[in-house]
Amino acid sequence: xxxxxxxxxxxxxxxxxxxxxxxxxxxxxxxxxxxxxxxxxxxxxxxxxxxxxxxxxxxxxxxxxxxxxxxxxxxxxxxxxxxxxxxxxxxxxxxxxxxxxxxxxxxxxxxxxxxxxxxxxxxxxxxxxxxxxxxxxxxxxxxxxxxxxxxxxxxxxxxxxxxxxxxxxxxxxxxxxxxxxxxxxxxxxxxxxxxxxxxxxxxxxxxxxxxxxxxxxxxxxxxxxxxxxxxxxxxxxxxxxxxxxxxxx
Amino acid sequence: xxxxxxxxxxxxxxxxxxxxxxxxxxxxxxxxxxxxxxxxxxxxxxxxxxxxxxxxxxxxxxxxxxxxxxxxxxxxxxxxxxxxxxxxxxxxxxxxxxxxxxxxxxxxxxxxxxxxxxxxxxxxxxxxxxxxxxxxxxxxxxxxxxxxxxxxxxxxxxxxxxxxxxxxxxxxxxxxxxxxxxxxxxxxxxxxxxxxxxxxxxxxxxxxxxxxxxxxxxxxxxxxxxxxxxxxxxxxxxxxxxxxxxxxxxxxxxxxxxxxxxxxxxxxxxxxxxxxxxxxxxxxxxxxxxxxxxxxxxxxxxxxxxxxxxxxxxxxx
Ligand SMILES: Cc1cc2nc3c(=O)[nH]c(=O)nc-3n(C[C@H](O)[C@H](O)[C@H](O)COP(=O)(O)OP(=O)(O)OC[C@H]3O[C@@H](n4cnc5c(N)ncnc54)[C@H](O)[C@@H]3O)c2cc1C
Ligand SMILES: Nc1ncnc2c1ncn2[C@@H]1O[C@H](COP(=O)(O)O)[C@@H](O)[C@H]1O
Numbered sequence: 001x002x003x004x005x006x007x008x009x010x011x012x013x014x015x016x017x018x019x020x021x022x023x024x025x026x027x028x029x030x031x032x033x034x035x036x037x038x039x040x041x042x043x044x045x046x047x048x049x050x051x052x053x054x055x056x057x058x059x060x061x062x063x064x065x066x067x068x069x070x071x072x073x074x075x076x077x078x079x080x081x082x083x084x085x086x087x088x089x090x091x092x093x094x095x096x097x098x099x100x101x102x103x104x105x106x107x108x109x110x111x112x113x114x115x116x117x118x119x120x121x122x123x124x125x126x127x128x129x130x131x132x133x134x135x136x137x138x139x140x141x142x143x144x145x146x147x148x149x150x151x152x153x154x155x156x157x158x159x160x161x162x163x164x165x166x167x168x169x170x171x172x173x174x175x176x177x178x179x180x181x182x183x184x185x186x187x188x189x190x191x192x193x194x195x196x197x198x199x200x201x202x203x204x205x206x207x208x209x210x211x212x213x214x215x216x217x218x219x220x221x222x223x224x225x226x227x228x229x230x231x232x233x234x235x236x237x238x239x240x241x242x243x244x245x246x247x248x249x
Numbered sequence: 250x251x252x253x254x255x256x257x258x259x260x261x262x263x264x265x266x267x268x269x270x271x272x273x274x275x276x277x278x279x280x281x282x283x284x285x286x287x288x289x290x291x292x293x294x295x296x297x298x299x300x301x302x303x304x305x306x307x308x309x310x311x312x313x314x315x316x317x318x319x320x321x322x323x324x325x326x327x328x329x330x331x332x333x334x335x336x337x338x339x340x341x342x343x344x345x346x347x348x349x350x351x352x353x354x355x356x357x358x359x360x361x362x363x364x365x366x367x368x369x370x371x372x373x374x375x376x377x378x379x380x381x382x383x384x385x386x387x388x389x390x391x392x393x394x395x396x397x398x399x400x401x402x403x404x405x406x407x408x409x410x411x412x413x414x415x416x417x418x419x420x421x422x423x424x425x426x427x428x429x430x431x432x433x434x435x436x437x438x439x440x441x442x443x444x445x446x447x448x449x450x451x452x453x454x455x456x457x458x459x460x461x462x463x464x465x466x467x468x469x470x471x472x473x474x475x476x477x478x479x480x481x482x483x484x485x486x487x488x489x490x491x492x493x494x495x496x497x498x499x500x501x502x503x504x505x506x507x508x509x510x511x512x513x514x515x516x517x518x519x520x521x522x523x524x525x526x527x528x529x530x531x532x533x534x535x536x537x538x539x540x541x542x543x544x545x546x547x548x549x550x551x552x553x554x555x556x557x558x559x560x561x562x563x564x565x566x
Contacts, residue, residue, distance in 0.1 A: 133350035
């Protein structure tokens, strides 16, 4: 089984983001960038499939600026076999990303595409499902467990009410949730080896995808701040405040 | 303008999330049709028809729709959507799962998880775990939107029932099949609609210790939630998780017990009306958003809290 894993370069989850003064977006200058945490889980799952003998090849794919190469190097160091970089310097929306991944799928014919459930920058939660729609494939979203079962995949999904299990025919897409696995750290020798692995370069033009945004960003603002609260000295005082000052209980 | 709203339900009951999506649709303005897709879900359609402000209900009651698999529901939505200017669904796991697939089938870019309607084509949505609020304008001719249910009150029940029309022709795409569910359920109020939420974090140390929170929850009529760390550690099931990538809640009162207040957690609860916390580390970031913070060991403070509430005769509201 061949596995394709799209990985996005995003602001590191530990960074406190700042809105730009001109309200056009978020300030990304000189901030730490990393692989989207859900995508690390996706890469880990693909590598485990390879280690278990279910997968034969793991291809990492990133769409974005030149520096997305670093994200691909991380995926290669974790254990991906090779990588594809679709170079684009502006914003990319999930639909455009899904269309370009669909083109790569047509060229590479993977059996499974494993994506993150959501990118922690746009919090869109769309790309995998859009890709599945475009390809006419089965989709397993918010997945916390995957089992290969002759020609199908059995997945457990984290849903609002608890867990749900669904059987997917192959080929299929999967979007991963937090509980699927704990991604590994790349070892130093593997980081060195990853430097020699191949990263093929592509462009949206070559893939024939129009990436013009459909959504116009009118403004980006700081969220409303909460009024600063107080510290209370005892449980009695806490309950008193909740009951008499806030009227919350 | 005509708006199609996707109803959230379990084939038996209409979920309040539907009402929130209707309210958002009413703010966009236009003739509202509620789509109830499922199997054996006639009672849901009837309940939906009593929502104030809607024009009609479409009932798609067919076996392939029973589990609301995206592979089967998305083509139905895509076939209906060209008659509408907007397709709106609550940002529940069902809505999140189905809508992007339907949007892609029609080559539309969805707007996810909106918190405000500025104009019929312009919406506010949180990005970066709610650390920034983006106002975006859609240029698509059919606007696909999912709605953050906590920021829109559920539409009221109306005096008259809207007509229910049947749509048929849903097919099994043959791509996936539903195997079963393990739902947490229980007697307690649902996390996203509860008036009071009490959540525990890594500081709870074990699943057994969550019994302390449940005792307090019983007194307050509260739902119980958790941080990711508490879920990852296996103290409580996944559907307890509050945060950027879990559930978003905005109750009248949120009690955070042994939770540090990472941005990913705050993203799911900082719109609560009143926030109180108990944490032994006075530097914990949770204190920056709490209206009332108590620096204390939770293993002393929570049992004391229970006693104090009992002594004052506090009851669920
Ligand atoms: C991609 C991604 C998505 C995420 N999504 C979410 C999400 O949706 N929701 C979420 O919650 N997190 C999420 N996280 C995780 C988040 O970053 C934090 O790691 C998590 O919220 C921490 O949980 P916690 O506060 O319970 O644990 P900790 O940060 O370990 O805090 C425990 C707190 O308990 C206190 N404590 C310990 N013992 C006691 C005691 N006896 N009495 C009183 N206080 C005590 C400590 O002082 C500490 O403040 C996500 C992270 C990533 C990378
Ligand atoms: N620019 C990109 N490059 C590679 N993968 C992406 C990109 N954008 C989104 N994805 C994938 O789609 C998932 C969901 O993203 P989103 O729909 O934006 O929340 C991510 O976790 C990635 O796996």
